[in-house]
Amino acid sequence: MDNPAKEFKIKLNQNLWLLVVALLGLGFSEFFGLPWLMKISILLSIFSLLSNILTFTFYTIKYIKERLIDIKDLDRKLSDKDN
Numbered sequence: 492m493d494n495p496a497k498e499f500k501i502k503l504n505q506n507l508w509l510l511v512v513a514l515l516g517l518g519f520s521e522f523f524g525l526p527w528l529m530k531i532s533i534l535l536s537i538f539s540l541l542s543n544i545l546t547f548t549f550y551t552i553k554y555i556k557e558r559l560i561d562i563k564d565l566d567r568k569l570s571d572k573d574n
Contacts, residue, residue: 506546509539 503511516532519525 504546506539506542510536510543513539 513532513535516528517536520529520532
């Protein structure tokens with residue numbers, strides 16, 4: 492039987508990794524009472540959250556545009572077959 496740890500791969504883009512690190516920093520700053528780490532982590536969290544929102548928004552717009560073009564082509568092909 493294969494080792495399941497070898498098959499387990501986390502696929503995240505850089506923006507999500509940055510958000511994970513920033514949120515871990517917030518957790519550590521709360522747990523250990525480090526105000527300087529909290530300030531840095533909050534700024535990093537805000538930056539990465541905005542970056543993720545922009546990335547996902549543009550990705551979604553691109554996906555929808557490509558999907559609509561595919562649907563229009565399919566409709567055109569189907570209508571050509573009917574005629």
